[in-house]
Amino acid sequence: VGVVDASFAFQIKEQKVVVDELSNLKKNRKVYKQQPNSNIFFLADRTEMLSQCKNTLDELKKAHQELENSEKAKIKK
Numbered sequence: 001v002g003v004v005d006a007s008f009a010f011q012i013k014e015q016k017v018v019v020d021e022l023s024n025l026k027k028n029r030k031v032y033k034q035q036p037n038s039n040i041f042f043l044a045d046r047t048e049m050l051s052q053c054k055n056t057l058d059e060l061k062k063a064h065q066e067l068e069n070s071e072k073a074k075i076k077k
Contacts, residue, residue, distance in 0.1 A: 008064040015057040022050040 022031065031049050032041040 004067065005064075008060065008067065012057065012060050012064060015053060015060055019050065019053045019057055022046065022053060 025031070025046060027046075029046070031044050031046045033044040033049060034041050
């Protein structure tokens with residue numbers, strides 16, 4: 001479980017950095033999104049990318065919390 005917990009912590013930290021970077025970009029800056037499993041990037045809408053990244057961060061936090069709660073429940077048994 002420690003490895004999974006560390007993985008979640010790393011992913012959450014990484015996603016926080018992405019959200020912070022996108023939040024602090026000037027309005028006229030371009031944002032590109034990498035296509036899955038390739039080295040191809042396409043122009044993306046900054047606000048849409050920020051929204052997607054925030055949603056991903058929320059999902060990661062929720063999954064991490066659920067994992068912690070299930071571990072606490074196992075310990076209590």
